[in-house]
Amino acid sequence: MKNTTHFGFKKVATNDKQSLVRNVFNSVASKYDLMNDILSFGAHRLWKHYTIASSNVKIGNKVLDIAGGTGDLAIEFRKKVGDNGQVILSDINAIMLNEGRKNLTNKGIIGIEFVQLNAQYLPFNSNTFDCISIAFGLRNVTDKDQALKEMYRILKPGGCLLILEFSTTDSALLKKFYDFYSFNIMPKLGSIIADNEASYQYLAESIRKHPNQEDLKSMVLDAGFDFCEYNNLSYGIVALHKGVKI
Template sequence: MSSENKPGYTHFGYEQVPAGEKQSRVAGVFSSVARRYDLMNDLMSMGIHRLWKRFAVDLAGVRPGETVLDVAGGTGDLTKAFRRAAGPQGQVILSDINAAMLGEGRRRLIDAGVSGVPLVQANAECLPFADASFDCITIGFGLRNVTDKDAALRSMRRCLKPGGRLLVLEFSKPVIEPLSRAYDQYSFKVLPLLGRYVAQDEASYRYLAESIRMHPDQATLKDMMEGAGLERVQVYNLTGGIVAVHRGFRLQ
């Protein structure tokens, strides 16, 4: 599929839609799947998503007393880990554009005994925080759903303190060709069936598979982060490049 958009349009999976329409359509997807989101993640990745998130948490290196923003944090997996790392003197904020996902995140944090986490409904493209507010910002499996990814990267960079780091955990492009072919078969044949029978929503999981294919590859996203003003950007491929973590710093 071509990654080029008609003027005023953007991708919603493989479909081109008016740029102003994508946000509401993505909201519909995540409102539909919120209650079964974590269960589906376990089924789709065979539990490996937990290892990907653990790697991102370790790479973030959050220390006691630091301030952390988890953008598109959804059900709060990363938030929970960062809250433990930042400790009682630190602050971790869970942010998501989708109210249903935030509600699920609140419920899961309470169930896990995690308190003191503010929840903020916010668009990653225009975060409602002051400049230089956070030591660390993360966005896990959320950037591909953002309409204007460049604006989101600039917004997150703006909110970092000098010396702060941004981590983008996202599906990417397999770097091994046999793996890429098998991954395509799994994504377009198995995932929609899981969506149909487990989440009762085949269309949303077909969109998620398509959105992964339309997301920038590792090198392109690295260039985008540098274009947003982030420096020392490094790329870490996980599971053969099915997922990648990009880490960049605001140095001044």
């Protein structure tokens, strides 16, 4: 592993990134869902609905949601797998995982397991899960290549990986607006609503440092997956990559 990595636009010691990311999410956990709704104008719910619909998850399947935060995907997966299936909601951040637990309790959702874990070191046997999802979390992982290899390892043959993440738009006009919104409006809203401008500045920067659609596709294939395709959502502001282990 390299000695330095990116934390937004800053270069930091590789060993320090995890704690820096943890501090970001510790500070925004209680307002996370509210900020998602405001910053995306509610579109994040449509992106996640599309992800669930693309999963092919069935009754009795085992699903792992990584960086699952407040549990949006886990709730929907729970409906799909039924009582004979298994859904694990995981996050590296204990405070975010606790927000997920509270959210599910408040909604009367039962039967979901909670595991605090690092995506680079998944504590499961090989060939365990039918589906793994990670929504808006991969860009925060320090060693993405290692994490993708771990996800490949614990998927069953025939299983799929779903990566929902901010990506790169080809529209010059939209990019201009999106850049202005990301660097001028988002941090200000973060300051007003979540009392945390710096964390939303990091959010904007981390999106720009994340691999584009084709680069991420190559990374998924390099991790061992036999097939990978992606679909752009909102003109490429977000993309859903689907990798399959044969």
